[in-house]
Amino acid sequence: MLIFLFSGTFLPVDRYPAVVRWLTELSPLTRGADLLRGLNTGTPDAVICAVDVVSLAVIGVVGLRIAVRRLARLTLS
Numbered sequence: 001m002l003i004f005l006f007s008g009t010f011l012p013v014d015r016y017p018a019v020v021r022w023l024t025e026l027s028p029l030t031r032g033a034d035l036l037r038g039l040n041t042g043t044p045d046a047v048i049c050a051v052d053v054v055s056l057a058v059i060g061v062v063g064l065r066i067a068v069r070r071l072a073r074l075t076l077s
Helices: 018-025 028-041 046-076
Strands: none
Touching: 028 046
């Protein structure tokens, strides 16, 4: 619930205190909201979009590797 509240979907992330802003920048939902907001408004910044896409790809690959390792451990035991 908190990840949804602080992801920048309701308020811009820059309105939050510095500590909360730093934590929200690590969230994949914030990256997705940033990317979609830029694409929907027609004002995408190339650097920000590239950072968002790379961040989402890295988070996806890390999550996939964790899932594969856990499933391999479950099937071996």
